[in-house]
Amino acid sequence: MQNAIIELEGLTKNYGSLKAVDDLHLRINKGEIYGLLGPNGAGKTTTILMMLGLTEPTAGRAKVCGIDATTRPIEVKRKVGYMPDNLGFYDSMSALDNLVYIGRLNGLPENFVRERALEMMELVGLAHATGKKAGTYSRGMKQRLGLADVLIRQPEVIILDEPTLGIDPSGVREFLALISRLSREQGITVLLSSHHLHQVQQVCDRVGIFVGGKLLADGDVATLSRQMFGGEKLVVEIEVEKPLLPDGTEISELRAMQQVQRVTTAGNVIEVSSNDNITADLVRFAVSKGLNVVGVRKKEYGLEEIYQRYFENTVNADETNRKSNNLFKRAFIRKTDR
C-alpha cells in the first residue's frame, strides 16, 4: 500500500443548500504531483481550505500527513506550504529581505534564517537577484520567490493555486520543471490547482477532474485516456502539402478502402479512423495519388480529449450537470486558447 500523505474521506461542504464539495474521497501519495482540475466554482478552493483547516467540513474529514485538519489545524499548517494565486510581497524591500522577514514570522532562528533564505533563492533559480527589490521582479520571478517563500519552512506538502497564471511560455516551462525537480529530489507532495490542461498534463502524475463539487474522474492521463477511449479505433493524421476538397476523388477513394471507417479533412490534414494500423497503406495511397505527404501522426488522446469525451457522455444527465459542462467548456476553451 502506498504512503498516503493527503486523505480525504467523504469530505463535504455545504453553503446553505449549495453543495460546494460533495462526498469527496481522495488519497494522494508521498512525492506525487496531483492536478486538481475544474471550472470556476467547482469546489477546488473550498477543498484546499478544508485541507488547511481554514474552513470546517459539513461532513467527512481531511487528513494531511496523518493529522486531522479540522481538529489539529496548526499542526497541519506546519506541514503544508500554500501558494495562493495572488502573491503579496513588500515591493520596496529586497527579495531576500522579504524571505528573511517571512522566515522570522514563521519562527526560524535568527542565526539561520538568512542562510536558509539564500539557500531557497538558489534552489528556485533566483541567486542572481537576491538584492533586487521585489517590486522590480517580473511575474515569473515573483512566482519563483513565492515558491521559495513556501519552501523556507520545509513543508512536506505544497499546494499551488494557479501558479503559472500570467507567466510567458518559457517561464511556465521553467516553473513546471522546477516543481517536478523539487518533487523528485526532495520527495515533496504537490497539489496543483489549475485550469491549464496542457500544463497539468505535462507535470502531474495524476489528475482529478472536479465539477459541481464532485470528483468525476481520477487517475493518470494514460489510464483516463484508456478508460475513455479504450475501444477507440486508431486515428491517423496525414498532412499533405495542399488542402484537399472534402468531397474530392482522393477522399472518396480513401473512404472506400477496406478497414477505413471514417475520413475527415481540415485544411491540409486528412484524419483517418480504422480498427487496424493501416498507416503504411495510407501513406502509399497518398503517394500513389501524387499527394506530397509532409507529416504523419498517430493521434494521441490527452486531457483535452478526455474532458470533451467526458462531457459528451454526461451532457444532459441533469440540469446542474449541463450548466457545469457548458461552464467548464467555456472556461476550458477560453483558457487553453490563449
Ligand SMILES: Nc1ncnc2c1ncn2[C@@H]1O[C@H](COP(=O)(O)OP(=O)(O)OP(=O)(O)O)[C@@H](O)[C@H]1O
Ligand atoms: N464562503 C462562501 N459562502 C457561500 N458560498 C461559497 C463560499 N465559498 C465558496 N462558495 C461557493 O462554493 C462553490 C465552490 O467554490 P470554490 O471557490 O471552492 O470553487 P473553485 O473551484 O475554487 O473555483 P475557482 O476556480 O473560481 O477558484 C461556488 O459555487 C462558490 O460560489
